[in-house]
Amino acid sequence: xxxxxxxxxxVGLGVxxxxxxxxxxxxxATALAIDAHGPxxxxxxxxxxxxxxxxxxxxxxxxxxxxxxxxQLWNELEQSHGDPLLVRSGGVFVGTAASGVVEASxxxxxxxxxxxELWNGTELAEHYPWFGSAPDISxxxxxxxxxxxxxxxxLAMLDAAVHHGVPLRFGTEAVDVRxxxxxxxxxxxxxxxxxxxxVVLAAGPWMPKLPSAGLTEVLQPMRVPVYWxxxxxxxxxNGFPVFLYETPEGGVLYGLSEWSxxxxxxxxxxxxxxxxxxxxxxxxxxxxxxxxKEIEAxxxxxxxxxxxxxVAWRTCFYTMSPxxxxxxxxxxxxxxxxxxxxxxxxxxxxAPAVGECAAALALGETPAxxxxxxxxxxFAGRG
Ligand SMILES: Cc1cc2nc3c(=O)[nH]c(=O)nc-3n(C[C@H](O)[C@H](O)[C@H](O)COP(=O)(O)OP(=O)(O)OC[C@H]3O[C@@H](n4cnc5c(N)ncnc54)[C@H](O)[C@@H]3O)c2cc1C
Numbered sequence: 001x002x003x004x005x006x007x008x009x010x011v012g013l014g015v016x017x018x019x020x021x022x023x024x025x026x027x028x029a030t031a032l033a034i035d036a037h038g039p040x041x042x043x044x045x046x047x048x049x050x051x052x053x054x055x056x057x058x059x060x061x062x063x064x065x066x067x068x069x070x071x072q073l074w075n076e077l078e079q080s081h082g083d084p085l086l087v088r089s090g091g092v093f094v095g096t097a098a099s100g101v102v103e104a105s106x107x108x109x110x111x112x113x114x115x116x117e118l119w120n121g122t123e124l125a126e127h128y129p130w131f132g133s134a135p136d137i138s139x140x141x142x143x144x145x146x147x148x149x150x151x152x153x154x155l156a157m158l159d160a161a162v163h164h165g166v167p168l169r170f171g172t173e174a175v176d177v178r179x180x181x182x183x184x185x186x187x188x189x190x191x192x193x194x195x196x197x198x199v200v201l202a203a204g205p206w207m208p209k210l211p212s213a214g215l216t217e218v219l220q221p222m223r224v225p226v227y228w229x230x231x232x233x234x235x236x237x238n239g240f241p242v243f244l245y246e247t248p249e250g251g252v253l254y255g256l257s258e259w260s261x262x263x264x265x266x267x268x269x270x271x272x273x274x275x276x277x278x279x280x281x282x283x284x285x286x287x288x289x290x291x292x293k294e295i296e297a298x299x300x301x302x303x304x305x306x307x308x309x310x311v312a313w314r315t316c317f318y319t320m321s322p323x324x325x326x327x328x329x330x331x332x333x334x335x336x337x338x339x340x341x342x343x344x345x346x347x348x349x350x351a352p353a354v355g356e357c358a359a360a361l362a363l364g365e366t367p368a369x370x371x372x373x374x375x376x377x378x379f380a381g382r383g
Pocket of ligand 1: 011012013014015016017034035036037043044045046047050051052053172173174175202203204205206207224225226254269316317318340341342343344345346347348349350
């Protein structure tokens with residue numbers, strides 16, 4: 001049996017593992033990074049063309065330090081990569097007067113000095129006619145919000161890591177992770193052992209299947225449908241913002257535009273409805289017809305400039321923590337096991353900052369951002 005040694009082994013090359021590997025490579029660490037699947041597979045959470053980045057964060061001002069750092073690093077990545085990775089579209093966060101989306105986004109924007117404007121429904125429709133102008137809606141406009149070109153950006157991080165000398169191995173599964181007194185031994189599917197000072201577990205919806213992560217009872221992978229719609233071309237094809245829209249019934253839609261060949265489509269999904277427990281190794285079930293009807297009805301009511309029938313749909317995974325916040329920490333009994341997970345369906349935008357923190361934890365350094373809000377200790381007693 002072969003044994004390989006390195007400072008840090010990264011398990012999982014979704015966006016969090018890729019970002020951690022990039023950060024390790026920039027620090028000159030001797031790292032190895034593996035993924036059970038191929039570089040652009042669709043079984044986890046990070047595939048697809050785009051993700052939303054916003055700082056007027058309705059989820060809370062405690063995310064601002066990570067958001068600010070991630071914003072800086074996305075821009076640095078784009079600059080060093082050379083090709084566009086960000087679509088600077090601006091963002092609108094919409095709802096009725098009673099909507100938590102508008103008010104909570106405003107609170108964080110004010111706390112963090114994030115440039116923004118508050119619009120009524122007429123102003124929203126003047127700027128973005130796809131939304132219509134229901135009299136009782138309002139919107140927070142964040143000019144600095146953007147879309148991250150998801151697969152391109154993740155691959156750009158991996159390119160940079162390889163350029164700095166970190167080997168990547170795809171089709172390579174970690175089947176056993178054993179922390180000991182002198183580091184961690186990770187058994188690969190091939191029977192090879194990797195002995196390292198620290199391991200970063202960034203296995204997305206597979207985290208509950210890694211007993212050494214100690215999060216099996218805490219995390220719940222959820223299968224989530226996402227849909228593509230055709231906007232009315234008479235309303236123009238440029239300048240569609242990233243958005244959240246809290247429906248009058250209380251569900252939150254997210255959306256952004258993507259190119260499909262020469263055609264611009266809108267990718268839209270419910271953030272918080274239609275999510276069902278799922279197994280990333282199980283077969284992919286069809287999106288139930290009643291889910292398609294539900295979103296069709298919402299698009300019909302809220303978006304007069306968008307054809308309500310979806311032209312395509314697919315599922316993806318959210319890995320949910322009990323409170324919808326992240327876990328970025330070290331395992332309580334094994335400080336050489338770093339856990340990066342539970343991004344609860346809103347983690348992509350944070351990846352470069354979270355990766356930088358995970359790299360610091362793996363190297364025994366203090367992370368640049370305070371992670372107190374993101375340790376699993378807050379679920380003490382659950383596993
Ligand atoms: C439809 C959808 C829309 C989203 N929209 C947004 C958005 O707009 N903005 C935003 O910020 N976030 C968004 N998110 C959330 C974001 O995409 C996720 O938080 C993020 O991609 C999670 O990445 P990950 O690296 O944790 O997991 P994954 O991407 O699933 O990566 C985990 C990797 O680990 C590998 N792996 C697992 N087990 C092992 C093992 N034992 N050995 C080796 N490798 C292993 C897997 O093969 C996989 O490649 C969205 C998510 C979905 C599903």
